[in-house]
Amino acid sequence: MERLDNFIAGEFTPPVAGEYLENFEPATGEVLNLVADSDERDIAAAVDAAERAFPSWAATPAEERSRLLLRIAELLEQQLEEFALAESRDTGKPLWLARTLDIPRAVRNFRFFATAILHASSELHQTDTVALNYTLRQPLGTVGCISPWNLPLYLLSWKVAPALAAGNCVVAKPSELAPTTATLLARLCQQAGLLAGVLNIVHGRGSRAGAALVAHPSVRAISFTGGTQTGAEIARIAAPMFKKLSLELGGKNPMIVFDDCRFAEAVETAVRAAFSNQGEICLCSSRIFIHRRIYERFRSELLARARSLVVGDPLDPTTQQGALISEQHLAKVASYVELARAEGGTILCGGERVHLLGRCRNGWFFAPTLIEGLAPECRVNQEEIFGPVATLLPFEDEEELITAANGTPYGLAASVWTENLSRAHRIAERLQVGIVWVNCWMLRDLRTPFGGTKHSGIGREGGWEALRFFTEPKNVCIHLPRD
Ligand code: NDP
Numbered sequence: 372m373e374r375l376d377n378f379i380a381g382e383f384t385p386p387v388a389g390e391y392l393e394n395f396e397p398a399t400g401e402v403l404n405l406v407a408d409s410d411e412r413d414i415a416a417a418v419d420a421a422e423r424a425f426p427s428w429a430a431t432p433a434e435e436r437s438r439l440l441l442r443i444a445e446l447l448e449q450q451l452e453e454f455a456l457a458e459s460r461d462t463g464k465p466l467w468l469a470r471t472l473d474i475p476r477a478v479r480n481f482r483f484f485a486t487a488i489l490h491a492s493s494e495l496h497q498t499d500t501v502a503l504n505y506t507l508r509q510p511l512g513t514v515g516c517i518s519p520w521n522l523p524l525y526l527l528s529w530k531v532a533p534a535l536a537a538g539n540c541v542v543a544k545p546s547e548l549a550p551t552t553a554t555l556l557a558r559l560c561q562q563a564g565l566l567a568g569v570l571n572i573v574h575g576r577g578s579r580a581g582a583a584l585v586a587h588p589s590v591r592a593i594s595f596t597g598g599t600q601t602g603a604e605i606a607r608i609a610a611p612m613f614k615k616l617s618l619e620l621g622g623k624n625p626m627i628v629f630d631d632c633r634f635a636e637a638v639e640t641a642v643r644a645a646f647s648n649q650g651e652i653c654l655c656s657s658r659i660f661i662h663r664r665i666y667e668r669f670r671s672e673l674l675a676r677a678r679s680l681v682v683g684d685p686l687d688p689t690t691q692q693g694a695l696i697s698e699q700h701l702a703k704v705a706s707y708v709e710l711a712r713a714e715g716g717t718i719l720c721g722g723e724r725v726h727l728l729g730r731c732r733n734g735w736f737f738a739p740t741l742i743e744g745l746a747p748e749c750r751v752n753q754e755e756i757f758g759p760v761a762t763l764l765p766f767e768d769e770e771e772l773i774t775a776a777n778g779t780p781y782g783l784a785a786s787v788w789t790e791n792l793s794r795a796h797r798i799a800e801r802l803q804v805g806i807v808w809v810n811c812w813m814l815r816d817l818r819t820p821f822g823g824t825k826h827s828g829i830g831r832e833g834g835w836e837a838l839r840f841f842t843e844p845k846n847v848c849i850h851l852p853r854d
Pocket of ligand 1: 519576577578582601619652757784
């Protein structure tokens with residue numbers, strides 16, 4: 372069976388302990404390949420390789436760094452099919468989605484930061500006629516990038532591309548549940564001619580390899596995307612070491628539908644926002660607030676659409692909903708449906724495991740689920756489920772709506788539907804989130820700040836925010852003598 376080794380100092384290297392974990396294909400429940408079960412010795416070797424590569428990488432002109440990143444993007448685009456298939460088999464997502472969303476976005480991430488670095492500039496502050504201050508933005512050194520399983524290459528490249536563009540060396544720890552495209556990316560970096568040690572990939576469990584990366588004293592910054600509890604654990608270890616931290620964590624995102632919305636578009640988007648990638652996107656709308664005047668009609672159209680979603684083999688082009696990442700995760704999602712029942716909710720559709728035939732008979736599929744009748748304060752409306760489950764909540768009063776929408780520990784994103792411009796501005800201003808979409812969802816411009824408030828994290832990714840995170844500003848003050 373194929374083994375995914377670590378990529379350290381430009382070479383594929385078995386883990387020091389010689390141990391591997393099984394990587395399962397969610398659609399079949401069968402083992403797909405084996406992945407290195409690394410520990411702190413592998414992390415130490417990767418950090419050492421990164422430290423050695425850093426002086427030459429940091430001294431490489433931005434234009435050359437840009438050229439290499441563009442080369443990676445180009446190769447990735449050429450190998451899109453292979454990457455998309457690997458992503459779909461690792462995660463259970465529909466192949467067409469990996470082909471049209473995940474891999475193209477990874478290509479864009481590399482292109483975006485490859486060209487952004489050519490336009491980077493820094494501030495100058497003139498202190499009257501007395502002094503000139505200019506800001507140097509220097510790379511940090513070795514940085515750690517830890518990414519989750521839901522959008523594996525998309526989110527890994529969202530961190531790695533700006534880190535490399537800014538002149539840092541990277542040790543990346545992908546999720547052990549979806550590690551294959553990270554290894555394919557390593558191969559591609561070899562092909563592109565990236566200097567050995569500039570990008571290192573160490574596979575393994577978060578609690579071992581991930582924790583060792585966070586705790587390593589030479590790692591200057593940690594860019595993490597994942598669950599809120601893991602983020603808190605990372606902050607606990609990293610903060611006393613004064614590492615820079617970017618934490619992109621969970622969400623419990625509201626979609627808010629007013630009665631003057633463009634109805635058909637809002638229904639269509641609600642389906643996408645709730646169920647894209649089986650609801651396994653941090654930005655998914657899991658609480659849909661609907662104005663009472665259109666509640667019945669909206670609910671019935673949404674229900675019809677949700678019921679018609681095709682759950683099937685991710686490799687089948689007609690499939691709309693693939694498999695959930697693991698049996699454990701499926702059990703967690705199912706437990707929230709049970710909880711919803713216990714809390715007095717009504718399951719309008721779905722709510723159960725889907726059993727397919729043939730190749731996927733042992734796969735981890737769950738039916739798209741809509742629930743109503745739950746108060747905003749109940750656990751199902753407070754906790755992140757991260758699956759194909761959304762709740763419907765009627766509202767009338769704007770004040771109550773804002774209180775309910777803001778009334779969770781999370782604060783990542785919201786989607787607001789209204790044709791009333793003043794109301795859109797008013798609501799957007801009052802929502803305690805990092806991203807508000809008006810009459811759209813997940814429309815991304817890579818230049819904009821990306822991230823959340825409250826338990827959804829700290830820091831922002833995207834555009835200059837990412838390049839600022841991966842550099843250290845240094846002020847140089849030059850006194851201007853009078854004569
Ligand atoms: P986890 O927090 O479980 O894991 C994320 C990554 O962290 C994985 O690589 C994991 O490794 C690693 N990890 C786990 N424990 C530690 C540790 N103690 N120290 C260092 N690293 C560790 O999240 P999931 O992979 O389950 O992803 C789902 C979560 O990610 C959801 O909560 C979702 O909302 C969030 N997310 C947030 C996004 C955002 O931009 N805000 C975007 C996408 C997802 P391993 O998997 O090998 O255990």
